[in-house]
Amino acid sequence: MSTRAAVTTFLPRSEEVIAATREWERGRRSREDVDALYARWTQTVLQFEREQGFAWCTGGHLAWQDLLRPLVESSDGIVPGALTRWFETNSFYRRPVVEKLPSLDAGKISRMVPSADPDLTVILPGPWTFTGLSENRTGQGESAVARSLARYLREAVDALSRAGVKRFLLHEPLLAYTGEAPEDELRELYRVVTGGRPPSEFLLWTYFGNGTWLLPEAPKLGVSLVGVDLSETPLQDLTGSALPPGSSIGLGCIDPRTSLTEDPKDLDRLVKDVEAALHPGTLLLGPAAPMDLLPWDTAREKLAVLRPFAGGTS
């Protein structure tokens, strides 16, 4: 079995970036200044991810205002709506309001990711969460709009692939939070996003609930693995999953809802328990939920605990 580790969620902005964005909002700093700082800190994050030996780099997605906003801002047809609580956290997102079937400004979304890194992984909302967290004001039925948003998501994937992105992490907190979705509808949405001639690798990351029910679904959804939030999931639900030996599994084990740094011995025990119960081919260790719930220094310290698991075999 091999273990790998990686950043699978957004990372927090540094105190320097936070101060700059605040000053920009108050008209005391230029947009160019703030953008230059984003670029510099993205490089710092990329370097950190490389130094840890992580399986890929994300750059942290520091400039993104929330998981859904880049898709909203790159569209004609979706506008940012009411400020809405981001699941059970003290963070908020702008609820996307779908006014008409959207079209994509491919150039715009491509400019939102840091280029020039050959191993860049981009985080996008999965189609179920994208649809579920959006408000439909098109006058069309929910299923039609869901399919349309999935097609729009696929357009974004294609545009980013053309820009050099090789891997996509599809975030599906809603699937874990509600704990259910009609199988056929879910597979159909994923077929639209990941099917055909897949331009890239897809991974599905769940959090804010128990996502173990999705683990056996990975091949049918066209994703190479599913990650689960182990702070919201009883361990026996994971170890009791019906998975064929040799499967790849994502372990969300670095919890941004506590500032306590995880004990490496606990992680080691966790890996051994999962290995003994499920005989996986690969275990990918990463955050249990979005790391931007923490300050940068704390997030970095917690993620560094994963270093021994990056690139190991047993």
Added chain:
Amino acid sequence: MPTLPILPTQEVGSLRKPYWMVEGARGGKLSEGALRELESHLQKVPFSDASSQPFIERWRKGSAAEVSPDVVREVGSLFGLRFLETAGLDLVYDGEMRRVEMYEYPIQHSSGFRFLGHVRSFDNKYYRKAACVGEVGLKAPYHLEEFSFVKDHTQRVPKVPITGAYTLADWSWNEYYLRQQPGWKGPKERRAAQREFVVDIARKIIRPTLKALVEKGAKVLQIDEPAAGTHPEETALVVESFNESTVGIDAKLVMHICFSDYNSLFPGMLEAKNCRQFLLEFANRDVEGRDGYEDLGLFEDVNDGREVGVGVLDIHRDIIETPEIVKERILKAVHRLKDPARVYVNPDCGLRTRSLDVSWQKLVNMVKGTELAREALA
């Protein structure tokens, strides 16, 4: 306490601090922009009095270094109070001008916490978050000086906002109480640790502070629980927190909740028996094509006279609500609650997210709209 009119208007919490106050507190001379803002505020709001006038004159003459930060905060507090009074509100405070913000300020007055850094609330808004690293305690009751100042400087009803125990706990990381839990820190252990943390804050920090405020003369206390709706399964803990905080407190108690799913909170929240008013956000969700006030239906059958503070101003957008929109929203609330005596009028939440100019226009229109609603009901 002065008699209140029907449909009383009230503030909720913080206003944005003026530049002249921020720069003044740093001790240097005021910039030209801050001086211009100061003059503009002096024209709009009569906050120059015998005590503040000498300091304002020093700023004008460019000798600000002699003005101590304490004095700057006092002048700012007077400005915030007069700002709300001049806009025409019936229940007022000082715009929380002395506070850093609603979380950091009480934590600074408590023991057992350590600040770790800023985290994002949304977009480019952040708050400084602390971890609980030891048993919580109160260094000294807080908000007393600011309350006494407001009480001595207004003829209107002062309403003191104070952040509730549940929110203080939810917005902190719970290291100390979680460490006390044995073994793997799964969902069950985390919930038990959180309950202990919340109840300790309620008993050891909030209750003694409320008691001290009442001893100073506070008659209306607003416990802010913006985190109340964060974890729907914890409504009972929010109630326990409120009830523990308010044991033996002889004052009118208000609870402020915002940006939450009220369907998950009510009717459970009604078990907060000492709470006479739920002050809630509605305008944010009142957008074209959707009635943001339909959740008031949750209070239709509450027959114990408890009031609802109805949010009629969206605090996250610069759009200025017209008096007519405010009036419509109030009348919807009156219709739903079936009794105008149960309706108070307020912004959704504190207006510190807006510029002072925008806040001013919004509040003035809120008061005008309330007058229109009173006329319609007369």
